[in-house]
Amino acid sequence: MSTPPSPPSPSSSPQAQRTDGPPVRIGVLAPLTRPGWAEAGHHLLAGIELAVHDVNEAGGIGGRPLEPVVRDTAADPQRAAAAVEELARLGVAALAGEYHSVVARAAAARADALGVPFLCSSAVLDALTGQPTEWVARLAPPQSRGWRIYADFLLGAGHSRIAVAAEPSVYWASGLRILRDHLAPRGGTVLELDKRALTPAALCDELAGNRATAVLLLVGHPEPAVPVVKAVRRDRRLAGIAIGAPAGQPEFAGWAALLGDDGAAVPFLRYLPERLGPLGARVGKALRERLAEAPSFVAFEGYDTVAVLAEVLRSHGTDRAGVAAAWPRVAVEGTRGRITFSRTPGTGVWQWDATPVEVVDRDPAAPDRFRILHSG
Incomplete structure (x- = not known):
């Protein structure tokens, strides 16, 4: 892309290319306005949207377009919990994103209660949920x-x-x-x-x-x-x-x-490796063009989030319970290394334990x- 995107609307996203049929929708949580750390939120969203573009260019999810439905959390835990409830009613197959740890914890609690799989991109607070859950996985390392x-x-x-x-x-x-x-x-x-x-x-x-x-x-x-x-x-x-x-x-x-x-x-x-591999280098170049500045590690976290969810949705279907059951069987080449999930003591969630630091x-x-x- 040759020009940076206009600020994203709070409810819509790019439509698929080379795909047809009803979209597979994922809910996206990010702090896009103050008092949230909006700069981090926009980097996170840039990575998510670039990955969605790439997924749809490659045929989407079984020929159906992947469509993110974005909600601005503004670093407000109550707003995030309400967004999870709304996105669940809208029928999203899974949730993705969030940067602020306290906000992500509120979102994870609602996702667990409602039975909606949530792949948390950036938040690091160890105890992301109050009790162990099968519904939540995380890419960022525990704090x-x-x-x-x-x-x-x-x-x-x-x-x-x-x-x-x-x-x-x-x-x-x-x-x-x-x-x-x-x-x-x-x-x-x-x-x-x-x-x-x-x-x-x-x-x-x-x-x-x-x-x-x-x-x-x-x-x-x-x-x-x-x-x-x-x-x-x-x-x-x-x-x-x-x-x-x-x-x-x-x-x-x-x-x-x-x-x-x-x-x-x-x-x-x-949370980046010393050197990016071919995928990371390609994505980094595209993110730089999209953001009109050097991409942060948060942008790579956003891209990897969608890469994981797309693979799960392709291989295990769009049923929410099927998505959550797939966390321990995930094996995806991300921008920062091979992503798999295991149970890490003290976190209560499925955790990528090889995140570079x-x-x-x-x-x-x-x-x-x-x-x-x-x-x-």
Whole structure:
């Protein structure tokens, strides 16, 4: 495609090419407006829509077009749960997507209750459902796996006294607990600073007074992450402190646009392999054209979600129970590797357990280029 798409409508999607018959519909959940992280949502949707295009170019689902029905969750768990109920009434064969962990958890709970298979693309919160379910599968790694890898990177880089600027959230609290539990037996300490109670300047005072060697941003983007980064970068007392953002805020172009050079050298977690194979390279090129910017790992997650669902729908039919029963038998070549699902303790869902995990940052010499710092 030669031009980036216009913003997607909240209810429709591209029609199939070279296919006929009634469409096979899948529900798609994504944060497309604020207060959701809309930039991530649009990358997720771009990957989903590109994969739908490719599926339909290849003949669809047994000659029927695959049609996504998109709903904007806007980072609202109640809105997501209502969308799941609506999409279930519309007769979708399965659900896909979502970026925010707390929102995905609400969607997964409703999908489980209603008996609608849900392949979660991006959310990482370990306990995605309150109880084990056969209806939900996930592509992104559990938070405990990724954040432990991040903690190992911190220790390897010489950081044992780490401050965390945090906002209240189940997701941030879970991340903080993972870091503490992993670092403490290895000689690391974690100091929690409540960002709600501290201005950026007051936060800098706390960092200087506690002699932290690294500060992690467990906060939203762009507010308050951007003002905090600017304040730390400009405080001479903190010239040697490292800034980290394990949740991935620096992945997107908006981070670089707002922070410029200040946004470089902020390590974060990214779910891509060191090198993409032929499929990943082809998809990456097409995503770049569609987005008019470098695709994030979230866009690849979106593509892989549809690739998995399309294979399941082709091989196991469009009956919801049949789709859910197929999770343990899936074997699909995705953009980032071969995708299979197994039961991972503590998650309650079918989990791709070979998701590639990297710690990367933006290169200070060229902030539009990423450096791989650690792999796990």
